[in-house]
Amino acid sequence: xxxxxxxxxxxxxxxxxxxxxxxxxxxxxxxxxxxxxxxxxxxxxxxxxxxxxxxxxxxxxxxxxxxxxxxxxxxxxxxxxxxxxxxxxxxxxxxxxxxxxxxxxxxxxxxxxxxxxxxxxxxxxxxxxxxxxxxxxxxxxxxxxxxxxxxxxxxxxxxxxxxxxxxxxxxxxxxxxxxxxxxxxxxxxxxxxxxxxxxxxxxxxxxxxxxxxxxxxxxxxxxxxxxxxxxxxxxxxxxxxxxxxxxxxxxxxxxxxxxxxxxxxxxxxxxxxxxxxxxxxxxxxxxxxxxxxxxxxxxxxxxxxxxxxxxxxxxxxxxxxxxxxxxxxxxxxxxxxxxxxxxxxxxxxxxxxxxxxxxxxxxxxxxxxxxxxx
Amino acid sequence: xxxxxxxxxxxxxxxxxxxxxxxxxxxxxxxxxxxxxxxxxxxxxxxxxxxxxxxxxxxxxxxxxxxxxxxxxxxxxxxxxxx
Numbered sequence: 001x002x003x004x005x006x007x008x009x010x011x012x013x014x015x016x017x018x019x020x021x022x023x024x025x026x027x028x029x030x031x032x033x034x035x036x037x038x039x040x041x042x043x044x045x046x047x048x049x050x051x052x053x054x055x056x057x058x059x060x061x062x063x064x065x066x067x068x069x070x071x072x073x074x075x076x077x078x079x080x081x082x083x084x085x086x087x088x089x090x091x092x093x094x095x096x097x098x099x100x101x102x103x104x105x106x107x108x109x110x111x112x113x114x115x116x117x118x119x120x121x122x123x124x125x126x127x128x129x130x131x132x133x134x135x136x137x138x139x140x141x142x143x144x145x146x147x148x149x150x151x152x153x154x155x156x157x158x159x160x161x162x163x164x165x166x167x168x169x170x171x172x173x174x175x176x177x178x179x180x181x182x183x184x185x186x187x188x189x190x191x192x193x194x195x196x197x198x199x200x201x202x203x204x205x206x207x208x209x210x211x212x213x214x215x216x217x218x219x220x221x222x223x224x225x226x227x228x229x230x231x232x233x234x235x236x237x238x239x240x241x242x243x244x245x246x247x248x249x250x251x252x253x254x255x256x257x258x259x260x261x262x263x264x265x266x267x268x269x270x271x272x273x274x275x276x277x278x279x280x281x282x283x284x285x286x287x288x289x290x291x292x293x294x295x296x297x298x299x300x301x302x303x304x305x306x307x308x309x310x311x312x313x314x315x316x317x318x319x320x321x322x323x324x325x326x327x328x329x330x331x332x333x334x335x336x337x338x339x340x341x342x343x344x345x346x347x348x349x350x351x352x353x354x355x356x357x358x359x360x361x362x363x364x365x366x367x368x369x370x371x372x373x374x
Numbered sequence: 375x376x377x378x379x380x381x382x383x384x385x386x387x388x389x390x391x392x393x394x395x396x397x398x399x400x401x402x403x404x405x406x407x408x409x410x411x412x413x414x415x416x417x418x419x420x421x422x423x424x425x426x427x428x429x430x431x432x433x434x435x436x437x438x439x440x441x442x443x444x445x446x447x448x449x450x451x452x453x454x455x456x457x
Contacts, residue, residue, distance in 0.1 A: 160430055168430070310414060311414075334421065335421040336417070337416050337417040337420050338413075338438075340413065340414065340417040341417065342417055360414070360417065
């Protein structure tokens with residue numbers, strides 16, 4: 001059997017033994033294992049646009065903060081912690097940390113060697129790694145990741161509890177609801193009960209953490225069925241031309257997405273002088289969030305999710321877009337209550353911010369399957 | 375944070391975000407019937423409370439049971455205790 005990165009936790013967590021127990025559970029913040037990763041910092045990509053600079057931590061966790069993580073982990077049910085990465089020795093008092101974990105009856109392992117999820121590895125067998133069902137990674141800067149390969153920060157433990165980060169995470173929810181969410185051939189593979197491919201390499205190659213694993217030998221003949229970003233949005237968002245403004249979804253993050261739009265002649269909101277009415281920015285943000293929701297639910301719904309733009313505030317218009325411009329629209333789900341949400345949005349032309357603000361939306365959450373709805 | 379501070383900051387949210395007069399802000403005040411908030415306003419209330427108290431309220435089911443200002447004071451107090 002090929003080695004997977006979930007095996008760092010040991011055979012007691014390996015697929016069929018933990019699968020029934022840990023996956024499909026209704027308590028979405030439970031954890032049974034944790035990796036504390038001391039390697040290179042995470043690249044936040046476009047998500048930085050929505051992070052308060054004060055919340056971007058460049059300092060590594062102290063020994064005391066690591067002990068606090070261990071306490072939180074214990075409360076969530078963690079039985080094993082793996083310390084990984086080349087800088088694992090940086091903790092001033094690793095012995096104290098290990099003893100603290102032991103005092104809470106948590107097993108620990110230190111992996112001194114770097115290991116990584118290599119997207120272009122020759123290893124192409126099914127990976128049988130479903131570690132998101134029972135574990136997460138915390139970097140030495142405090143950022144929580146689903147796994148080492150899926151380097152999308154879900155939050156930082158310096159500002160939220162681990163349980164809150166996991167409960168809030170749409171990515172985590174999607175991964176735990178894998179039977180409904182994995183797109184393409186992995187979802188109908190005969191091994192789909194116990195394997196959803198390597199999420200890290202799927203994300204690295206396709207840009208979609210829910211895409212089928214393009215490297216797996218079982219998908220060799222189905223590569224044409226594996227979708228990659230950027231992806232045209234026809235049928236994914238409810239808008240149809242001419243009201244459909246955005247063209248493609250380009251990039252995914254935690255509760256966030258980046259989309260692309262080419263301003264064309266004859267497009268709604270186009271003025272006679274070739275500029276675009278400012279209202280178009282709000283519509284672009286609304287369509288971008290529809291794209292994120294539609295893309296996440298592609299496998300579970302034949303129709304684009306229903307939603308409405310209800311209003312906007314804190315809108316700042318810095319410059320006009322013009323016909324021929326290629327714009328990037330970044331959106332982040334800032335707050336949510338039932339089907340209502342506040343979305344922060346930024347519209348850019350290359351690196352120039354044209355507009356930013358918040359929109360209030362409603363979308364039909366009845367179309368979203370919950371964890372455990374299999 | 376004391377109970378009094380929670381009441382004061384919560385009332386500030388209503389004054390700043392919804393332009394409600396201070397005199398109306400009493401524990402027994404119903405935020406929907408007396409202050410005129412609707413379901414659209416609740417998401418704004420959630421955001422404003424999050425920012426004011428530095429807590430995470432996203433998708434907290436207990437919000438659905440809130441009717442009065444007193445319910446909000448108690449909710450925030452419990453949230454603060456949990457954090």
